[in-house]
Amino acid sequence: MKFVLCALLSLLLMSCGSLRNEVSPGTLIGERDQLVVTCYLSPQDTVLAVKVTRSQSVLEDELQTVSSRNVVDATVTLSDGSRSAVLTYDNTTRPQSLRPYYNIRASAMPIIVGRTYTLTVVTPQGERATSTCTIPGAVNLTGVTFDSLQSGNSQRYFVRARWRDEAGRPNYYQTTGVFWFTADCATCPKDTSSLTTSDFAYLSFDDDNRGLFVDTDLDGTEMISGRAYLNGSNLNPGLPFMYRYQKASVTVNLLNVEQTYYQFWSAVVRQRRVRNNPFAEPVIIPSNIQGGLGCFAGYNTASKNLVLR
Structure with missing residues (x-):
C-alpha cells in the first residue's frame, strides 16, 4: 500500500513539473x-x-x-x-x-x-x-474643525473639512490641504533647547478613499471628511499643541472634480493599497484618452484657512 501511494505521488509531482515551461522573453510579442x-x-x-x-x-528593463x-x-x-x-x-x-x-x-x-x-x-x-x-463649478466649504485624540502618552491633533453637497446631481470631491507652522521651542519648558523652524506639510486624510468622495446616498446633505493629522513637527510630541508651535495655520481645499478624475484616482488609490500583495485582484486603471492612456479632467477649488496658533 505504501509503495502504491509513493508511486501515485511521484506521478503527480511529475505531472505538475510538466506544466512548467521556460519561456524566453524574446519569443513573446510585446505590446507597443x-x-x-x-x-x-x-x-x-x-x-x-x-x-x-x-x-x-512588463518585459522592459525595470531600471529604465x-x-x-x-x-x-x-x-x-x-x-x-x-x-x-x-x-x-x-x-x-x-x-x-x-x-x-x-x-x-x-x-x-x-x-x-x-x-x-x-x-x-x-x-x-x-x-x-x-x-x-x-469644468465644474466650485462648492464652498462650510467649515474646518480642529480636534484631538489621545494616542498613548501624547495627544494627536487633526482637522476635518465640512461642506454641503450640491443637490439634484451626482458630485465628486477631493479634499487636500497644507499645514503651515513655525515650531519655536523658546515657548517650551526651559529644559528644552531653543529651535525655530518655519515649514509646511501636506495634509493626508485618513478616510477609506484618501480624501476622495462621491455623494451616493448623500445628495444635498452635509458631507464630512476624514481626519487629516497635523504632523508638521515631531518636536516634543507630548506637549500640548500651543507649546509645540509659535505659529500654526491650516489651509483646506475642497476640489469639485469630474467623474473621470474621481474614477482615475480612486483606482490609483486601490492599486497602491494592494500593489505589494501578489494574491490581490488586479486593479484596472481607467482612461479617458482616445489613442492613449491617462486622464484629462477638470476641477474647481474652494479653500478655507484656519488659524490655529
Missing part, C-alpha cells in the same frame, strides 16, 4: 508602448501643464528611468472650441516640478466654469491622442 497623457484644468490655475510620457511594458520615457517632441494643443493654444515643452522651467511638462500661462487660455476643452497630442511618428473635459 502607448502615449500616456495627464492634465487637470482648473479656473484657479496660473499655469496649464500637460505631462506626456510612454507606457512601460522615468525621464527616459518623457515625450519631448510632441505637438500639444488645447482648445475651447473657439480658439486654440499650443503648449511648449520646457525643461528649464522653475519650479522643478514643471520641468517635464508642456505648459502655457493660463492667461493664454482662461479656464471657465461650464466650458468644454479639448486636448490633442500628436507625435512626429503619427501617433494622436485626444480627450475632452468640462
